[in-house]
Amino acid sequence: MNTYQIALIPGDGIGIDVIDAAMVVMNAAAGRHRFALETQRFPWSCDHYLKTGAMMPEDGIETLRPFDAIFLGAVGWPATVPDAVSLHGLLLPIRKAFNQYANIRPHRLLAGVEGPLKAEGFDILCIRENTEGEYSGAGGRVHQGRDNEVAVETSIFTREGVERILRFGFEQARARRRHLTSVTKSNAQKYSMVFWDEITRELAADYPDVTVSHMHIDAMAAKMVMNPQDLDVVVASNLFGDILTDLGAAIQGGLGFAASANICPDRSAPSMFEPVHGSAPDIAGKNIANPIAAIWSGAQMLDHLGETGAAADVLSAIEGATRQGIGTRPGRNSTVEITAAVVAALGG
Amino acid sequence: MNTYQIALIPGDGIGIDVIDAAMVVMNAAAGRHRFALETQRFPWSCDHYLKTGAMMPEDGIETLRPFDAIFLGAVGWPATVPDAVSLHGLLLPIRKAFNQYANIRPHRLLAGVEGPLKAEGFDILCIRENTEGEYSGAGGRVHQGRDNEVAVETSIFTREGVERILRFGFEQARARRRHLTSVTKSNAQKYSMVFWDEITRELAADYPDVTVSHMHIDAMAAKMVMNPQDLDVVVASNLFGDILTDLGAAIQGGLGFAASANICPDRSAPSMFEPVHGSAPDIAGKNIANPIAAIWSGAQMLDHLGETGAAADVLSAIEGATRQGIGTRPGRNSTVEITAAVVAALGG
Numbered sequence A, B: 001m002n003t004y005q006i007a008l009i010p011g012d013g014i015g016i017d018v019i020d021a022a023m024v025v026m027n028a029a030a031g032r033h034r035f036a037l038e039t040q041r042f043p044w045s046c047d048h049y050l051k052t053g054a055m056m057p058e059d060g061i062e063t064l065r066p067f068d069a070i071f072l073g074a075v076g077w078p079a080t081v082p083d084a085v086s087l088h089g090l091l092l093p094i095r096k097a098f099n100q101y102a103n104i105r106p107h108r109l110l111a112g113v114e115g116p117l118k119a120e121g122f123d124i125l126c127i128r129e130n131t132e133g134e135y136s137g138a139g140g141r142v143h144q145g146r147d148n149e150v151a152v153e154t155s156i157f158t159r160e161g162v163e164r165i166l167r168f169g170f171e172q173a174r175a176r177r178r179h180l181t182s183v184t185k186s187n188a189q190k191y192s193m194v195f196w197d198e199i200t201r202e203l204a205a206d207y208p209d210v211t212v213s214h215m216h217i218d219a220m221a222a223k224m225v226m227n228p229q230d231l232d233v234v235v236a237s238n239l240f241g242d243i244l245t246d247l248g249a250a251i252q253g254g255l256g257f258a259a260s261a262n263i264c265p266d267r268s269a270p271s272m273f274e275p276v277h278g279s280a281p282d283i284a285g286k287n288i289a290n291p292i293a294a295i296w297s298g299a300q301m302l303d304h305l306g307e308t309g310a311a312a313d314v315l316s317a318i319e320g321a322t323r324q325g326i327g328t329r330p331g332r333n334s335t336v337e338i339t340a341a342v343v344a345a346l347g348g
């Protein structure tokens, strides 16, 4: 029997609610598919920061390295720890340290879920660059607090970083409907985004079977609302991918349904799976958070571990529940009810 | 009789179609309200670039300076001139040179227009910073074409730049529903966006009658799709405002309806009015472009010139036409038909 070592980082707020819920489903799937998940739980979070002065211990990255995967809930509790501190202390360094350069976020309407758009038939796979670009963390401020204060923030794009995420996108497009949309803003950002466009054009030659569209982020945001059904695989920089995937979450009915996988494609380090939503302090610990995004992220984890049958079963079970209307609207069902319905649909 | 000097820059593609159409409406409004618009037409465009090697002459800015307003169609013809060249050679330098730091973009559904959302009752005023930030044009590339190539692009935010756009937003909120949403990404961009958040908090003290919300750009994009009716005035940086206003255009039924005013608030230089849409090469010169965005931008121009009665009349006339279904769907009416319907609704 295969046994996988999973590092659980529930994090803050509803991160805890949804990881606990998702693990119930993961274990049910493991039971049926005859593999085991051994978990170790790390309390790294804003609470931990308040107690220890750090979001994770100094050897946090090394502690996580041997695991087969990391399953994370949500990070952030802005009332006590500024987001810029909590995220740069936990989530963002993990993505970078483990070279999880491909953030995969699927956007489609689950059966039974009503979205905010009149349009319904879309199936988009967003591939977000996850380690550099606008999130490089390079910058500074001078003359702080004075009239002449200036703040700068520098986006850094490397050829390796851009090439590998685009190649990853081209490969995904090959496995789907063979259409890739590369999103930039090269009409206004003439260094970084023109560079990205050039590399897209270079690589396109290696994938003659994939149709490539170039779009600017502004037009792309509009397209996701007006003609989402035209899109297949979308590749974007760290910031643009962040924006488009929240928009993707919105059109699929809300953040309660948006899953995400932070993948280290060469498997030299663990990948990390996390719902797109945040810690939602207002509803934390109340048994009302929707665990579907976390369960779906868990399915991505099983898939990455090679348990593709179990992953497919979990996805069908999610839709088995939502098709009956369970978990499809905020407030309709509790976290526990939704979890139970997914487990029941698994046939467990 | 007041006479205003207007510099017309139709630019490229449908920019020409819609500026010509909008001027017919502007002149009809001028006739009824007893003022005159004297226009001078500048052929600055990608064609001009191909002929002369420059998007506008070297003294272009000085040529425009004496005018009361600039009315611009669209800039860009990517098949022959890279956007990064055309826009940095014409549109962007005008915004910066004339300190048009406030880009005002209204988003609401015109009577008779069907949007892509199920939600309908929204009325958003986006205020976009228009002179600095992510569009500073600062950056560079090293090791071009080699494996170790790196491109950087630096966002530059000044205290003056951020303060003035936020103050402008607060003032607009005062004149509307007294709610301001400031959009950043301070959880990931810890220099520029944290700076913006700090200034927002400082200024909020001067506007105790305005409720302030802070949102991240990703959550904001989702909100515009899920709960646009909660929003009143939205203030954002150059890039974030660009993205949000295309999204705003989408939810109001498309770029055919999205108007924009590039305002120099202290009136030390001319302001510029332009539809949000681009040059749309595929439909250029075919008498099928929707001129409503340009006509609405023209109404913003009349308002800025102090002809508030005429501005209001033009807006009502636009809705007079759309209420009858004219111009509400792509392909339904020609540019000329829509223009004629608006003029007729003006009672002219």
Ligand SMILES: CC(C)[C@H](C(=O)O)[C@@H](O)C(=O)O
Pocket: A087, A242, A276, B187, B188, B218
């Ligand atoms: C919390 C934040 C830093 C993060 C991001 O922007 O990457 C989140 O929005 C996401 O999309 O995973």
Ligand SMILES: CC(C)[C@H](C(=O)O)[C@@H](O)C(=O)O
Pocket: A187, A188, A218, B087, B242, B276
């Ligand atoms: C054409 C482009 C540079 C421009 C911008 O991003 O400012 C346009 O998208 C706009 O919104 O006015």
